[in-house]
Amino acid sequence: MADPPPLTTAELSRLAEFLYRRTGMVFTEAKRYYVERRVFERMSATSYRSFADYFAHLRLDADNEAESLINAFTVNETYFYREDHQLACLTTDLLEQRVAEKRPGDRIRIWSAPCSTGEEPYSLAIWLLENWKDVDAYEIDIVGSDIDTDALQAAEQGIFGRRALMKLSPQLIRRYFQELDDERWLILDELRRSVRFSRVNLVDSGQTRPQGGFDVIFCRNMLIYFDEQSRRIAAENLYDNLLPGGFICLGHTESMSRISPLFEVCRYSDAVVYRRSHGAGA
Structure with missing residues (x-):
């Protein structure tokens, strides 16, 4: 079946506004x-040929169809140990500063937002087990969140292909994954249980606030999809979810200094990160 007629300028604008209000x-x-x-693709899946009819359906069934539409627009390109210089900074510098204010047995909370299909929060768990000498001295809470419910479902299943594992050594793959076939590996149950997943829209404080306070937040390659206003809102929400003195790591093309004055720039040998100054708690 041929595609529907191209969207008119007005239709494209209406759809873009709908997506912007819901995602930033x-x-x-x-x-x-x-x-x-x-x-x-969504019109075909819902058997609509007319954009006007589909958009009316979208507005009437906003919660369910909007979720499916948003899932279609999210980008889930990632892999294990992506930008691993930041992981090195995490265990060399960031956590050492955070635990200086804690006692053994206290909780360390790390948030991966967006978490995509799980590679990034699971990478955090593996990296800590492999590289942080104090990993057993603290209660570590890793949270992965995303706006894409399909991605979250895949993350919870924990099945990954060859490309997702391309930066992991054969030893790490054998240690933390079960081979299902020549192209798929299942992450061990113990690691799956170590990460909690939730759906969160970073420009909605009603969804970010309940996540609580974190010592470190990884928010990589997300803000580049926002306009200036949405980036500021997301930055403020992330700031509110950082504990005083907590750190945020962005993607290598992103700079919090150009978005918000709320954070201090911290330059370490492995990475440039941003810190919430000490003050009132989250």
Whole structure:
């Protein structure tokens, strides 16, 4: 069956506004092909040929169909040990500073947002087990969140392909994964249980606030999809979820200094990160 007619400028604008209100992500005329391809997939899945009819359905069934539409627009490109210089910084510098204010047995909380299909929070768990000498001295709480419910379901299943594991050594794969076949590996149950997953929209404080306070937040390659206003809102929400003195790690192309004055820049040998100054708790 042929694709529906191209979206009119007005239709594209209405759809972009709908997505922006719900996600903070910005889609312009320059991304028309990307937008049309995904909305046409959802129109086909819901048996609509007319965008006007589909959009009416979207508004009437906003919660369910909006979730499916948002899932179609999210980018879940990641792999284990991505930007591992930040993981090295985590165990060399960041956690050492955080535990200086804690006692053995206290909780260390780390948030991976967005977590995509689970590679990033599971990477944190593996890296800590392999590289942090004090890993058994503290109660470690790793939370992975994303706006994409399909990605979260995949993360909870914990099955990964060859490309996702490409940066892990054969020894690490044997230690933490069960081989299902030549192309799929299942992460061990113990690691799956060590990460808690939840759906969170970073521009919605009603969804971020209940996550509580964290010592370290990894929010990598997410803010680049937002406009200036959404980036500021997300930054404020992330700030509110950091404990005083806590750190946030962004993607290598992102800079919190250009988004918000709330954070201090911290330059370490392995990475540049951002810190919430000491003050009132989250």
